[in-house]
Amino acid sequence: MAAENNHGLLIIGASQSGVALAGSLRALGYTAPVTLLGEEDHRPYQRPALSKDFMQDKISKEKLIFRAPEYWEEHNIDVVKGQRIERIEKKPDGSGTAVSVTGETFPFQQLALTVGARARRLPLEGTDLDGVLYLRNADDALDLKARMPDAQNLVVIGGGFIGLEAAASARAMGKTVTVLEAGPRLIGRAVGEETAEFFLAAHRDQGIDVRVGVNLERFEGEHGRVTGVRLDNGDVVPADIVLVGIGVVPNTELAETMGLRCDNGIQVDEYALASDGHTVAIGDCANIPNPIPGAPEGERLRLESVNNAVEHAKVAAYSLTGRREEYQSIPWFWSNQGPYKLQIAGLSTGHDQTVVRRDGSDGKFSVLYYRGGRLIAADCVNSPVDFMDVKSALSKALTIDAGTAADTERRLKESAVPPTEQELDQ
Ligand SMILES: Cc1cc2nc3c(=O)[nH]c(=O)nc-3n(C[C@H](O)[C@H](O)[C@H](O)COP(=O)(O)OP(=O)(O)OC[C@H]3O[C@@H](n4cnc5c(N)ncnc54)[C@H](O)[C@@H]3O)c2cc1C
Missing domain, CATH: 3.50.50.60 (FAD/NAD(P)-binding domain)
Structure with missing residues (x-):
């Protein structure tokens, strides 16, 4: 010391x-x-x-x-x-x-x-127009908030966590919101197919115009202020504010x-x-x-x-302080998007199997990710108990039997078991 x-x-x-x-x-x-x-x-x-x-x-x-x-x-x-x-x-x-x-x-x-x-900057013609914003710090947020009352059309570039959270917030404030995502699906880096599809449908149900696989051409403006986003198919999406959320x-x-x-x-x-x-x-x-x-x-x-x-x-x-404690931890994360709370435990990268757990309630499910038969992560939407069970299993180096994981009559923790030798070798 x-x-x-x-x-x-x-x-x-x-x-x-x-x-x-x-x-x-x-x-x-x-x-x-x-x-x-x-x-x-x-x-x-x-x-x-x-x-x-x-x-x-x-x-x-x-x-x-x-x-x-x-x-x-x-x-x-x-x-x-x-x-x-x-x-x-x-x-x-x-x-x-x-x-x-x-x-x-x-x-x-x-x-x-x-x-x-x-915030990663977007190198696009018109990026310097007033109204093209980013959201990383308090000054960015204060600027965005100050502009919201006079804005009707918000275009979000990027369908990642921050873009979707801001889109849901703006929608809840009664704005016309469009999300433009270049990739084939939303939240591509962090969640699997099922969760991405759920959020695509959920945001559209809330009245957000979500477009995936979109190529941008330029920001359009008048008198130095942004007025829209031109796509490579010729469409122009009107914008009073463009919020760029393409990572950091x-x-x-x-x-x-x-x-x-x-x-x-x-x-x-x-x-x-x-x-x-x-x-x-x-x-x-x-x-x-x-x-x-x-x-x-x-x-x-x-x-x-x-x-x-x-x-x-x-x-x-x-x-x-001179001690050595290895960083060993199960990563977890949350993202609130309108009425949906997504909680993620573990990292799903490299999964080769998924089990979806859904009891029929609207907007409430979990996706468990497996690699070589062993549980590695879960996305839990409005399912905090599943999230806790998965986080706890992972932190004890346990897996959850994929055969029973979809059974919503059982808590996931009841199916938590040590991985087999074969699963450990994966
Ligand atoms: C809008 C938003 C929503 C988020 N939502 C969630 C969420 O729901 N759940 C979640 O888990 N995480 C969320 N995050 C991510 C989370 O906030 C970050 O992971 C966390 O802030 C990282 O903390 P940090 O201290 O490592 O870095 P930062 O928060 O980036 O802080 C770094 C600080 O260092 C300062 N700095 C940099 N260089 C210098 C320098 N040369 N001299 C002096 N100061 C310097 C910066 O100004 C900054 O204040 C969100 C982030 C954002 C922006």
């Missing part, structure tokens, strides 16, 4: 993972000074509601804030707002100085990068200037340590060894979720 008479830990990025890291360290009894520094001009806040309740004015800005000011004081965590770090001078022992764009310096004994990710890019630039290994994120080992062996990097910015127990050796990925930020922070906190 860092000594008391030094500058302690500097956490760059004051959001979900930075806040979690500072809290985890204090919970572990870390006594060195902690500075939680971020470039945004807001107190550390939570992002998930930006596309959901906050967008619909159902909750106030205050509700997004992570902690009351007293928390930071009581835990002796110095929160610095509005400082963007552009350079880091680092010594071989891991200590150094961070320099902000305004020239302020922040010396540190230990360094954590929790710099997250930014991890913020690796600082790490790269420090010479840290980066590839789709800052590469870290199972202890959240970057390639210099000192700096920790966690959350959306980190490229991690697959944390699922028993995952194929050498498989790496980047997770973008609150759960990952929190769990990864615990591992990094151990590393910063």
Whole structure:
């Protein structure tokens, strides 16, 4: 642990993972000074509601804030707002100085990068028109909210989680909403066929014009303001606001200037340590060894979720206090889209079998994913009990018998069993 008479830990990025890291360290009894520094001009806040309740004015800005000011004081965590770090001078022992764009310096004994990710920009003619927006941070959300009352037509580019959440929110606010997705189905990266089809039908039922397999030609505008989106088939979809939600890019630039290994994120080992062996990097910015127990050796990925930020922070906190706890965890995620709450446990990539579990209730089902006969993940729509059962089974390295999983008379946990030798070999 860092000594008391030094500058302690500097956490760059004051959001979900930075806040979690500072809290985890204090919970572990870390006594060195902690500075939680971020470039945004807001107190550390939570992002998930930006596309959901906050967008619909159902909750106030205050509700997004992570902690009351007293928390930071009581835990002796110095929160610095509005400082963007552009350079880091680092010594071989891991200590150094961070320099902000305004020239302020922040010396540190230990360094954590929790710099997250930014919205991927869409390189399309007309992208600079007023009204073409992104949704990653509070400023984006405030801008979007301010424009909503005067807008009737919202076009969302991208049928991923954030695009669909925002589309559902706008629809609930009475707007005319169109979703344009380039791929053959919605939420292509994260869910399987059945779940994607359900959301396509569900959003259309809510009155959203969802189009898949769409190619964009350009944004159209008048007097510098966006008025529509032209497709390659000649259609023009009218738009007062275009919200682009086509994924994120991890913020690796600082790490790269420090010479840290980066590839789709800052590469870290199972202890959240970057390639210099000192700096920790966690959350959306980190490229991690697959944390699922028993995952194929050498498989790496980047997770973008609150759960990952929190769990990864615990591992990094151990590393910063000199302990080594491997990051082993079952990823989980949620997405609220209008009346539907999707909860995902595990990762379905590479599945070769699915079992759909549906008791006949409208808009309520689960899809269980298997690889080589073993359960690897589930998408649960308005089915929190199934989600809990699957998450619990996966975290105990159990599988759920595919033969009985569809039987809604039985709780899934009743069918949880250890995998067979053959399944383990898959
Ligand atoms: C609209 C929206 C809805 C979401 N909904 C869900 C959901 O329902 N469920 C879920 O699990 N997850 C959701 N997420 C994802 C979740 O919010 C992220 O996974 C989480 O915020 C990641 O936290 P992070 O701290 O790693 O990164 P970020 O939240 O990206 O924070 C990184 C911070 O670092 C700052 N920073 C970057 N570079 C510098 C620098 N050089 N100097 C100073 N500061 C810097 C950034 O400004 C930012 O504040 C949502 C995200 C968005 C945007």
